[in-house]
Amino acid sequence: MNKNLISLDKLPVGCLGKVKKLIANGITRRRMLDLGLIDDTTVESLRKSPAGDPIAYEIRGAVIALRSEEASKILVESIQQ
Amino acid sequence: MGLTKQSTGTGALKEMFEVQLESPDDKVIALAGNPNTGKSTVFNSLTGLNQHTGNWPGKTVTNAQGRYVHQNQKYILVDLPGTYSLLANSVEEEVARDFICFGNPHATVVVTDATCLERNLNLVLQITEITNKVVVCVNLMDEAKRKKIKIDLEKLSKLLGVPVVGTTARNGKGLKELKDMVEKVACGEVNPTPTKISYDEVLEKAIEEVDPHIHKLVGHQINSKWVSLRLIDGDTTLLDSINSFLKYNLSEDNMLHMKLEDAGTKLKAENIMLADLRDIIVSSIVKTAENISKEVVSIENEAYNQLDRKIDSVLTSRLFGIPIMVSLLGLVFWLTIAGANVPSAMLADGLFWIEGHLTSFFSWLGTPVWIHDILVLGIYRTLAWVVSVMLPPMAIFFPLFTLLEDLGYLPRVAFNLDYYFKKACAHGKQALTMCMGFGCNAAGIIACRIIDSPRERLIATITNNFVPCNGRFPTLIALASIFIAASAGAFSSFAATLAVLATIILGVIITLFISKLLSKTILKGLPSSFTLELPPYRKPQVGRIIVRSVFDRTLFVLGRAVVIAAPAGLVIWVMANITIGDASILTLCAQFLDPFSRLLGLDGYIMMAFILGLPANEIVIPILIMSYMSKGSMLELDSLAEMRQLFIDNGWTWLTAVCTMLFSLNHWPCGTTLWTIRKETQSWKWTGVSFLVPTITGIVVCFIVAQGVKLLGLI
Incomplete structure (x- = not known):
């Protein structure tokens, strides 16, 4: 496994990541897929909510907030800008 | 209903979906689309006031239908639930899929958001897999123009293989073209040939394995290739729908089972596990959408959404997010309280002027005094009170609240507060249902449908009553104004606002606390997944x-209050004027309740007012005033000062006012809300829980406050 992978909730705000693996199953996984989170999708971490969780991400032109429980199940490769 | 032509064939489908056909020649059009694409604006613009809302048969999903006439042809527009996908991940998706699949609409219009086309194309592609008769409506073209996003509609149409119409539904732009195109597709003048998604070769082979058999069975009714794929993917909900809508029994078709197993084995041989199938299917759709979007969308200004980002960085900022939210809420209440004073007084003057004339009219007619008293002092005065107290605040509050809703601020509220709801093991969207509760708790409870998890939906339903609705605001505002604000002089409306705001924040805290308590006791469970756009x-x-x-909310709520207040006014007048011994029934009841009520810092009359106010919270204060008046009918409310004097004469202190406000926040839901809870949960048990939880909370909170204050000797 590529050791450069981090979970999405660890992606610093303002950084881009490329989706590499979903470690969720069942309905959660299907929801993620419906958001367009397939392999190699670019995701940007936009901002944290006042309490730090959930975090808003830009996914395929839409702004989606994910709780850390879900974001931690999405593994991304951080893209250097 | 007997076995008519309507109840067989396609007529049966219409009946199963409860489509309101006026004649067999009516064309049925389905309206699909993602949430937040302006789909309801398209629906409203096309159908105007000719709408009918209900539920999908057997589902707690709203079913809105409307009609319009175009070129002498009648159309019935069926508004499907807004979804991102049709892969049956939720009841909404199932309902939308079933209607497109089995409702045989003459055409399906898919509304998409021009500023976020790629994401919307997902749903378009899933729909064109099911049916050919599709018209894509690219809405919000004005927003796209403002953000300098260009969309090549012609090319989009070519790539999708279906007609595409650009619209700006809110100012009616493009709607005529949309109606023209819908007509052409519905009549068969235009026959779209959608570009099909090409799947992985292995998957296509697996589909071929199953398709011929399915084609034999249902091919004349629905797209067999699509059905094959869905069944290989293990979508049992589709199988159930085919069985119930098309009257097959595919579940017991051994041949089908064999074919599906064969397909599974073939896939496995190629190293594709069934569990990965969904990934492959969705990836194909998403990639197709991505490619189409790349071809047709050109973004001139890459920083097109910078303004949104900047606004978000203020409204959801770590430091200011929550203070801004509270201030905005406070501003709305302050505008409501300060703005409603003058029109309320004017309305009261006007209505009581009419009362004087009514009285002269009755004496001119020579009717017996008791008839005059019941009709004028009982019913009319209660109505006059309800209208003059409720109408102005609602006419200010509802538009302001709708403004926040239209701006797109409410999802930000959910974003700001989600952490606390997660801590309470509840759903982040509960914040949205609470916001709706400010308008009307019954509306808030219907809004709980947006929460998928049944456990979290129940929590949101049971706790919705902790948000004071519009019917309770007048009580809170009136008490805050006369007991808390009266001492604040020039800042009175400001002080009243703060008191009301504090009550609401307390309501939110109680909501979180009770949600957590429910999660740890009768509704055990972990928070479900949360994605919020x-x-x-x-x-x-x-x-x-x-x-x-004004029309959808203000007049609706006021109308309901009036309908309830009129008979309630009658009952209360009778109770206050019929005496047993030397006390009226009302007084006897109040005396019975008095010892218990005193423990809670209230008195028997206040408790009685809340009990009699069960039909509608709006009438609690009017009942109270009527009870206190020895003559047994409401006083003419010339000024708040007069009301304050009346209350003080009946032994009120600031503690009574605080406890009454607290009890107003925490007591049983009104009749309409209880009835809505019963309908939504389909259970008397949960309706009972929804009654008891806020009631017990209210008793506990009032007891602690009243006894605490007395113990500390603050009063």
């Missing part, structure tokens, strides 16, 4: 907001 901010349309909030 933060849609782009939109320029609100002030005119539409006023019309919509």
Whole structure:
């Protein structure tokens, strides 16, 4: 496994990541897929909510907030800008 | 209903979906689309006031239908639930899929958001897999133009293989073209040939394995290739739907089972596990959408959404997010309280002037005094009170609230507060249902449908009553104004606002606490997954907001209150005027309740007012005033000072006012809300829980406050 992978909730705000693996199953996984989170999708971490969780991400032109429980199940490769 | 032509064949489908056909020649059009695409604006613009809302048969999903006439042809527009996908991940998706699949609409219009086309194309592609008769409506073209996003509609149409129409539904632009195109597709003048998604070769082979058999069975009714794929993917909900809508029994078709197993084995041989199938299917759709979007969308200004980002960085900022939210809420209440004073007084003057004339009219007619008293002092005065106290605040509050809704601020509230709801093991969207509760708790409870998890939906339903609705605001505002604000002099409306705001914040804290308590006791469980879209901010349309909030909300709520207040006024007048011994029934009841009520810092009359106010919270204060008046009918409310004097004469202190406000926040839901809870949960048990939880909370909170204050000797 590529050791450069981090979970999405660890992606610093303002950084881009490329989706590499979903470690969720069942309905959660299907929801993620419906958001367009397939392999190699670019995701940007936009901002944290006042309490730090959930975090808003830009996914395929839409702004989606994910709780850390879900974001931690999405593994991304951080893209250097 | 007997076995008519309507109840067989396609007629049966219409009946199963409860489509309101006026004649067999009516064309049925389905309206699909993602949430937040302006789908309801398209629906409203096309159908105007010819709408009918209900539920999908057997589902707690709203079913809105409307009609319009175009070129002498009648159309019935069926508004499907807004979904991102049709892969049956939720009841909404199932309902939308079933209607497109089995409802045989003459055409399906898919509304998409021009500023976020790629994401919307997902659903378009899933729909064109099921049916050919599709028209894509690219809405919000004005927003796209403002953000300098260009969309090549012609090319999009070519790539999708279906007609595409660009619209700006809120000012009616493009709607005529849309209706023309729908007509052409519905009549068969235009026959779209959608580009099909090409799947992985292995998957296509697996589909071929199953398709011929399915084609034999249902091919003449629905797209067999699509059905094959869905069944290989293990979608049992589709199998159930085919069985119930098309009257097959595919579950017991051994041949089908064999074919599906064969397909599974073939896939496995190629190293594709069934569990990965969904990934492959969705990836194909998403990639197709991505490619189409790349071809047709050109973004001139890459920083097109910077403004939205900047607004978000203020409204959801770590430091200011929550203070801004509370201030905005406070501002709305302050505008409501300060703005409603003058029109309320004017309305009261006007209505009581009419009362004087009614009285002269009755004496001119020579009717017996008791008839005059019941009709004028009982019913009319209660109505006059309800109208003059409720109408002005609602006419200010609802438009302001709709404005926040239209701007796109409410999802940000959910974003700000989600952490606390997660801590309470509840759903982040509960914040949205609470916001709706400010308008009306029954509306808030219907809004709980947006929460998928049944456990979290129940929590949101049971706790919705902790948000004071519009019917309770007048009580809170009146008490805050006469007991808390009266001492604040020039800042009175400011002090009243703060008191009301504090009550609401307390309501939110109680909501979180009770949610947590429920999660740890009778509704055990962990929070479910949470994804929340933060849609782009939109320029609100002030005119539409006023019309919509006045007609849909203000007049609706007021109408209901009036219908309930009139008979309640009668009952209360009778109770206050019929005496047993030397006390009226009302007094006897109040005396019975008095010892218990005193423990809670209230008195028997206040408790009686809350009990008699079960039909509608709006009438609690009027009942109370009527009870206190020895003559047994409401006083003419010339001024708040007079009301304050009346209350003080009946032994009120600031503690009584605080406890009454607290009990107003925490007591049983009104009749309409209870009835809505029963309908939504389909259970008397949960209706009972929804009654008891806030009631017990209210008793506990009031007891602690009243006894605490007395123990500390603060009064």
